[in-house]
């Protein structure tokens with residue numbers, strides 16, 4: 354698939370129109386990100402932000418009751434500047450709308466300017482995407498300068514994702530559609546491309562048999578919080594694996610793209626997704642683990658189990674943890690397992706990619722009976738660092754070796770401010786840069802691989818395994834690794 358690029362009209366005035374403008378994502382992420390973009394002069398000079406909600410607020414009420422009370426606390430204290438904040442608020446308009454009402458779209462049209470770039474940010478449930486786009490089109494709000502941003506999860510399976518993509522595609526060309534996965538906006542994720550394609554030393558080693566295993570972990574300390582209504586229908590596979598973890602896997606596994614052009618990068622990621630070995634029912638039973646947290650303690654604080662959380666049905670089978678072993682059927686990665694793992698209420702917040710290189714075929718230097726391989730550990734959060742685990746001589750007489758880290762602390766190496774993922778991605782949308790967004794075929798290939806796992810789980814009738822909050826997941830996850838005599842990264846430190 355190639356994307357027909359709309360002619361980039363630079364510096365048009367911008368109307369940023371946010372559906373779901375009073376929702377969680379807006380006040381936690383989008384509005385603080387837009388404030389930061391404004392503070393650093395990254396919004397076009399003539400920008401307006403139109404937020405859409407159902408509450409019958411006036412503009413002043415929206416500012417006082419929403420922006421000041423809900424959004425402001427999510428702005429980093431040291432970045433807050435009262436003058437800039439006031440100027441930022443002056444960009445806002447609140448549009449009360451019922452997204453089902455055709456007349457309301459005409460009111461939106463009156464509120465928005467003509468001859469500007471309209472960016473429609475759909476931060477609503479994906480069930481509404483089709484409907485909103487149809488109505489925007491009927492009210493003649495979409496033109497060749499418009500762009501639409503679609504929040505994840507896009508659909509709940511392949512068929513619903515295809516349906517949404519087709520419906521949105523009736524009104525927007527592929528180059529106008531920004532399917533967001535905020536992991537692609539993280540500094541370290543972008544840096545992974547530079548690590549791989551800017552450094553010659555890794556090139557020849559980045560394949561089987563020199564790499565014997567890859568681990569990708571996204572562990573969170575938080576529980577489901579107030580999002581049970583969404584999360585219970587979604588679960589960790591749809592919420593995290595189908596998008597964030599598979600995108601990380603793509604960047605680790607893709608072939609060098611011919612350039613950083615959006616289609617060049619996305620073509621290579623697509624090939625990885627299409628090379629993922631489909632999981633049979635036997636693979637699912639053997640190579641996947643799903644879990645659900647039970648009461649425990651995180652950071653010394655007692656926390657509830659998932660089933661005790663507000664709005665979670667007592668018999669819920671939603672998984673809050675997934676670990677699985679995936680394989681990529683191509684020349685570079687044949688027989689190299691990719692272990693993916695994510696969970697809520699885990700022992701600590703950490704997102705990292707660990708590349709385990711193969712051990713020496715034969716060692717002449719004693720290593721205390723252990724066979725160490727080199728490991729490259731790319732930590733995305735909470736710290737941004739890259740460590741290369743090497744073997745060095747243990748000081749003293751005799752020749753013994755022990756692992757030590759070559760440690761690149763990216764926060765120390767680059768002291769400049771780092772934009773948050775949403776800020777960076779919003780600026781990309783405004784400037785028309787599609788590289789860090791998912792193309793339709795990519796998204797659908799990710800669903801095509803993930804969906805059989807969901808079906809397999811539902812057919813098996815098994816419940817997710819319980820794991821105590823504050824641990825690294827069910828024992829079966831450790832066992833998944835132990836089968837090939839391996840351990841998850843935290844157990845080898």
Ligand code: BG6
Pocket residue numbers: 573592704
């Ligand atoms: C979101 C998920 O996409 O990513 C959340 O819906 C999850 O459930 C969040 O908590 C994690 O993002 P981050 O940037 O905090 O790792």
